[in-house]
Amino acid sequence: MQADLLPDGYILVLTGVGLLIALVVWLPLALKRLPLSLPIVCIGVGAAVFLLPQVTLKPLPVLYPHVTERFAELVVIIALMGAGLKIDRIFGWRRWAVTWRLLAITMPLSIAAIALLAAWMLGLSWAVAILFAASLAPTDPVLASDVQVGPPKTGEEDEVRFGLTSEAGLNDGAAFPFVNLAILLAAAAASGEPWLMKWLGYHVLWEIAGGVAGGWLVGRLFGWLTFQIPAKTKLAKTGDGLIALSATLVSYGLTEIIHAYGFLAVFVTALTFRHAHRQHDLHSEMHAMTEQIERLAMMALLTLFGGALVSGLLAPVTWLDVIAAAAILLIVRPVSGWIGLLGYAAPVSEKLTLSFFGIRGVGSIYYMAYGINEMAVAEAERLWGLVGLIVLFSIILHGLSVTPIMRSLDRQQGRDPDADDATTAGTKGRGQNPNRGE
Secondary structure (H helix, E strand, C coil), X not given: CHHHHCCCHHHHHHHHHHHHHHHHHHHHHHCCCCCCCHHHHHHHHXXXXXXXXXXXXXXXXXXXXXXXXXXXXXXXXXXXXXXXXXXXXXXXXXXXXXHHHHHHHHHHHHHHHHHHHHHHCCCCCHHHHHXXXXXXXXXXXXXXXXXXXXXXXXXXXXXXXXXXXXXXXXXXXXXXXXXXXXXXXXXXXXXXCCCHHHHHHHHHHHHHHHHHHHHXXXXXXXXXXXXXXXXXXXXXXXXXXXXXXXXXXXXXXXXXXXXXXXXXXXXXHHHHHHHHCCCCCHHHHHHHHHHHHHHHHHHHHHHHHHHHHHCCCCCCCCHHHHHHHHHHHHHHHXXXXXXXXXXXXXXXXXXXXXXXXXXXXXXXXXXHHHHHHHCCCCCHHHHHHHHHXXXXXXXXXXXXXXXXXXXXHHHHCCCCCCCCHHHXXXXXXXXXXXXXXX
């Protein structure tokens, strides 16, 4: 009789999904002015759920490496499309100067510093140390949403928000050659095969060029189908934001088929798609759709991450690992960011903010899962513990600091952070001229 009173597992899942969707809608509004972030809440919810004695699943990535890789991959590509669609600034070498500095100087410096620290301080092999460093170098496009630009055409695009959004959009793809370098070095150590020319010719030149070209072509195609074909049949007539999801999956899929970098392609597709008709209202619909899907998927993943934390993810971590994690977040990224911005014409407060918010998250989880699935790693559990610790530290550190720091920055730049978005979209002006740099 008691068994009959217990709810069916399927019903519990439906109820849980419904509550998760409600949180997706409500929590961002509730947390807007609090020094607390949505990811922190998701991790807390996940930890509470998986501590229940009735829940026996242990969502540890080491137990489900391929599921971890694919789930994180999906969340990242959706976030990349959303990030590209909401950038108002027209693409250009001078206009995007802050982006190139963060990509060409800050990210390689971060990879080198983390790899040295991992090899000498933590005793990892050079191949594993490079994988570890490449996984932790990119600024996350998923968890960095609180420091990114606002929706399309809202004017919420100052230099800090633009820099962090464009960096997050491009450096996930730019970090991939270093992940592949680690995989090649591991293979070379086992077989003695040469690796340098394959890495430079294939993984650097071809896969980057193929990713950019593939993303541009798909973006042009979707831009033409949506805005330029005869009025009765163009996709813009539907007003359906799902077009963005289609463009995301097509861009990523076709680019991966030709063995190029799909992350890079998706972001380039988004920029090209947006450029096809920059002022069309459909961009707002597409961004809103991708943001909702991204937020739901992100919350599900971080709920599982919270479950992994209470299931023993951090068990292999030592005090030395804790020190290394703190150094990566508090020294490596801020110093590398500051070096990358030396000579850049921006106020010190903006440079400090750009340097500090190197948020680590879902992208790091994806790269670590991908690398471990592609190469032999003797200390996989320890690596997952290290990555989990750094992601947790980053979510807490940046989640607690993002609201006061960004509100303070807004005040310094003459903006009212408490102004209602609906009535001040035209005057709030978080953004400067989207053509800045000309």
